[in-house]
Amino acid sequence: MLTPIWQRYFEALAIYLDNGLNATIPLTFMLGFFVSFVVSRWTLILRGLGWIDNAAIVFATFIKENDDDSRMLKRNLIRYMVLNQxxxxxxxxMQVRQRFPTLETLVAAGLLTKPELNKLRKIDDIYSQYWTPIQWVNGLLYKAHLEGKIKSEKVLDSLMKEVQIFRDGISSLLRYDWVPIPLVYPQLIFFANIPNTKIE
Incomplete structure (x- = not known):
């Protein structure tokens, strides 16, 4: 694939990397740092998956009425948070994209209604679409407070904090997706694993 002169340049670079890499870069330190970085990143991603349980327990605890409106309120709060996720x-x-390839599949799964789908479609920015269900959650909570289903502003604040914790976890997933591990670390691992073979 390379011209003869570029083949010589490539061979010279390969010989230099083969002979001098350990002398100029502390590989053990860099490999340890890389492994530590990857494991901590994985742990934070796992924490950010958006566990709905805490919010669901808090909603059930503080919205005590069992009439149809209150049950529907609690159900919609959780549905909107799962929709956000x-x-x-x-x-x-890729697995979630295969399960929900279009917004219509979210309707079919019961996470979204057709009127809500129309509202989402009117939002041009896809990133604003992510957080619209969280706005709906906050709107429902505030309305429930005005209607007396949430007894005090302190309780309302606690409920909204749970929603914010959930949102922070989901937004951390986006940050990890948008900002990958710096390329130098995977390249270093690659070079460290090159077997010691002579280039002829």
Whole structure:
């Protein structure tokens, strides 16, 4: 593939990297740092997956009425949070994208209604679409407070904090997707694993 002169340049570079890499770069330190970085990143991604349980327990604890409106309120709060999670994960996970290839599949799965779908479609910016369900959650919570289903502003604040914690976890997933591990670290691992072979 390379011309003869570029072949010589490439061979010279390969010989230099083969002979001098350990002398100029502390590979053990760099490999340790890389492994530590990858493991901590994986841990933070796992934490950011958006566990709905805490919010669901808090909603069930503080919205005590069991009439149809209150049950529907709690159900919609959780549905909107799961919808938020699905919207984000569709764009960063191939498995979720295969499960929900279009917004209509979210309607079919019961995470979104057709009127809500129309509202989402009116939002041009896809990143603003991610957080629209969280706005709906906050709107429902505030309305429930005005209607007396949430008894005090302190309780309302606690509920909104749970929603914010959930949103922060989901937004951290987006940041990890948008900003990959710096290229120098995977390249270093690649060079460290090159077997010691002579170039003829």
């Amino acid at each position: 699905a919207l984000v994960l569709r764009d960063i996970s």
